[in-house]
Amino acid sequence: MTNLSSAGVLAPRGFAAGTTRAGIKPSGNPDLVLIHNQGPDFAAAAVFTRNRVVAAPVVVTRQAVANGQLRAVVINSGNANACNGQQGLADATEMTTLAAAALGVEAGDVAVCSTGLIGELMPMDKVRAGVTQAAGMGATGLDAAQAIMTTDTVPKMAVASRQGWSMGAMGKGVGMMAPSLATMLAVITTDAVASPEALHAALTKASGVTFNTLDVDGSTSTNDTVIVMASGASGITPTQEELDAAVLEVCASLADQMQADAEGVTKRVKITVTGTSSDAQALSAARTIGRDNLFKCAMFGSDPNWGRVLAAVGMASADMDPENISVYFNDQPVCVRSTGAPGAREVDLSGADIDVRVDLGTGGPGQAFVRTTDLSHAYVEINSAYSS
Amino acid sequence: MTNLSSAGVLAPRGFAAGTTRAGIKPSGNPDLVLIHNQGPDFAAAAVFTRNRVVAAPVVVTRQAVANGQLRAVVINSGNANACNGQQGLADATEMTTLAAAALGVEAGDVAVCSTGLIGELMPMDKVRAGVTQAAGMGATGLDAAQAIMTTDTVPKMAVASRQGWSMGAMGKGVGMMAPSLATMLAVITTDAVASPEALHAALTKASGVTFNTLDVDGSTSTNDTVIVMASGASGITPTQEELDAAVLEVCASLADQMQADAEGVTKRVKITVTGTSSDAQALSAARTIGRDNLFKCAMFGSDPNWGRVLAAVGMASADMDPENISVYFNDQPVCVRSTGAPGAREVDLSGADIDVRVDLGTGGPGQAFVRTTDLSHAYVEINSAYSS
The missing domain is CATH 3.60.70.12 (L-amino peptidase D-ALA esterase/amidase)
Structure with a gap:
């Protein structure tokens, strides 16, 4: 064989x-x-x-x-x-x-x-x-x-x-x-x-x-x-x-x-967005989070800093209820109705895979996910001298 | 006094x-x-x-x-x-x-x-x-x-x-x-x-x-x-x-x-965009470049990798002529009509201030600038453990 x-x-x-x-x-x-x-x-x-x-x-x-x-x-x-x-x-x-x-x-x-x-x-x-x-x-x-x-x-x-x-x-x-x-x-x-x-x-x-x-x-x-x-x-x-x-x-x-194998990756992060009007809007919001450097640095540090998810998604163009956003890290609620959940700072993100789920709170049927990585020292290293 | x-x-x-x-x-x-x-x-x-x-x-x-x-x-x-x-x-x-x-x-x-x-x-x-x-x-x-x-x-x-x-x-x-x-x-x-x-x-x-x-x-x-x-x-x-x-x-x-004093900054980068329809479009294109991590890492490495400017700006929504984009680093042409200029790889970007100018080639009157920084190890360090 x-x-x-x-x-x-x-x-x-x-x-x-x-x-x-x-x-x-x-x-x-x-x-x-x-x-x-x-x-x-x-x-x-x-x-x-x-x-x-x-x-x-x-x-x-x-x-x-x-x-x-x-x-x-x-x-x-x-x-x-x-x-x-x-x-x-x-x-x-x-x-x-x-x-x-x-x-x-x-x-x-x-x-x-x-x-x-x-x-x-x-x-x-x-x-x-x-x-x-x-x-x-x-x-x-x-x-x-x-x-x-x-x-x-x-x-x-x-x-x-x-x-x-x-x-x-x-x-x-x-x-x-x-x-x-x-x-x-x-x-x-x-x-x-x-x-x-x-x-x-x-x-x-x-x-x-x-x-x-x-x-x-x-x-x-x-x-x-x-x-x-x-x-x-x-x-x-x-x-x-x-x-x-x-x-x-x-x-x-x-x-x-x-x-x-992404450049400098130490974490694989999947970001799922639900609770907005359409799949396209959910995708756009997931991308906005996945591209946020502060969020990506937090992932590198295994830091359950869910506030950065809210700060990032607040700039997305998707329909949302800013007072009713919920965030889950590895299935544990860290933010409910746009407010911190008990134990949110203690969620263990030390593993190589991190699952992030964000409900934008409108009740809409849109959902989508993106997969991204953390922003690490190695990423900076690899990309700061590529052409020289 | x-x-x-x-x-x-x-x-x-x-x-x-x-x-x-x-x-x-x-x-x-x-x-x-x-x-x-x-x-x-x-x-x-x-x-x-x-x-x-x-x-x-x-x-x-x-x-x-x-x-x-x-x-x-x-x-x-x-x-x-x-x-x-x-x-x-x-x-x-x-x-x-x-x-x-x-x-x-x-x-x-x-x-x-x-x-x-x-x-x-x-x-x-x-x-x-x-x-x-x-x-x-x-x-x-x-x-x-x-x-x-x-x-x-x-x-x-x-x-x-x-x-x-x-x-x-x-x-x-x-x-x-x-x-x-x-x-x-x-x-x-x-x-x-x-x-x-x-x-x-x-x-x-x-x-x-x-x-x-x-x-x-x-x-x-x-x-x-x-x-x-x-x-x-x-x-x-x-x-x-x-x-x-x-x-x-x-x-x-x-x-x-x-x-x-930006977190982790080692370079101050000013990006000016001209040659598009409106100031708003020029601003949007300048932002797209200023937010591109590959470009920012190149700046950290003093690397005149102008190709990353073109790759970044190609995703902007501004009017452009993709065949007629010019890029200047510290006033030296590094890309003319979307093609590398002689000596482009030798431009000295070792100083703390880097000036980037991009002409999108449409002949339009729009112009704008943004100021950004490089993406450094220190940025990752500072932002990977903020809440813990």
Whole structure:
């Protein structure tokens, strides 16, 4: 029995991967990956960052996936190829051309993803040599997952096994399509038969409750991309519900791994908001709390300082009754009707997982959650000297 | 010649102050202040936090100042009296009653301000004894400024001297009426003759370009309050322009002092945004950058990582041309037309003051600035164990 989870994007049939040390990363670690969908189907879908400043690879990949078909993805770490103007676009396009030539496919069927520093031109000499090397393929799913890491400390992979077909995934980063700490990239593969529309529907739905609920620091990358490709190699056509469930399973696993590996994380914090008019309002309020630095510092200190939750949520745009807000830490009430509950200062938050629940007190049906992390010394350390 | 700047709120004629160590702060430092306007005029105005969760003293003071008249302010540090329900309101009201009785004025003419931990009931026994002690008055402006400090490391005072009249001020906190790190409180006094309307107009105008441009961490206190009181003791009635200028002068000085003393600050960062449709849009974009933790960490590391400015501003709601954004660090272009400028990585950001200018490239007339700080280890340290 193969170790399915280390198979990652190669768990499904019909895919091959190649990696190399192209020299884009100063560390000399592997930094270039090719994922090749060998068919017989080439259905694909993708979702992208909501940032209005988008990196060149996002522009090129949006166009490549527009017809619902991809035969390969070329990914590099160590350079985001963002804010590089026309040269950046030309370089991203050339990356697809190089990968296409090496794999014998059309450049228009190749997606490109980049992650790393913004505003540095791609070292194209190294990229050209690297693509040729990577095209020798023969890499494992683990190799591929490792080669896309930047500040990640562990590779991130997931596999959903089904009767006769499977879904595999790899991801990097600690953030999301919407807010993101550094670039978040993920590639999902399946040997199921699925239309681009079915893949897109499944991906959009799954992203909404996985990557999009992860908010490490409110920052949003210029490069975030999640791609799903179906080879059809199993010959099996799952129902939309089955497809949805498998995409959700691997996305949820990657999102968990990203939260656990977020830069500087010492706490995993889930914030659920209820008691407002709509799910959208609840999400907005949960995000407002999850982005509040004072709250995040309190979590780092295992400090049950619920007043910061109230101060934060009071700035949210959601419907609320300011006199009737309740807060629970790890299921213990710490604030009831906007007033401190007995024992609130003694709640034990020393564990790595902290559950925060906030009822905005209107009686409305809206509810949503986000997952965030604490704000630690290590976060500051990691992010204060990234480009130098 | 008296040292006007250490006179603070007592520089103008017609005011007296009393302070005491009431025991509200665990440290035993002075924590209770009375400021008494002895007239002959009692005109007053105030501005407050925009947070929808407001502390009891804000509720009580809003009502007290509604008729444009105040005779005294009672202020405590060490407890915010926020999120304390009906008891909190009763306690805040009692504080005005106690101060009024001690000073021989009406409780309805006394404002109350509190700053400190949210969600702890006021230790009213200590407060009652403290107000009696403070009512002995005889404190200096410096004493008063010191007694309102919480995480402040230095007292904050300002004086604007004019021919025959003056304006004095004290403040605490490192934030603003809108976003605020901890509670921001300020009391401004003048011996000029001025109507409540004139005071309110001057205060609103000055706040907009001083306290409201200061955004340390995007958090907004439940207690922020700025009060201005005019005794008329000079007998001089300045024009609105003269009054505006004096209020602006002391507010600008306090805002500078707050930024310089912000929790954990090692850098003072001014972010100016131009080239968008309106000043409001420019302000919103400047705030988005100023609140971005990745950008703030880069500033801490003196790292000219301009890509984070683009990534941050791409999430702003302001009008922009994503292909035509320019960024300047300390007046050196680091990004032109959304592309890195030569020498951008070599810009020296090692000084304590960093100037960031961002042109959103639409050619529109909107412009605005915010002042923020870096995100440092000390910030995390200070804020991770505040309530314990």
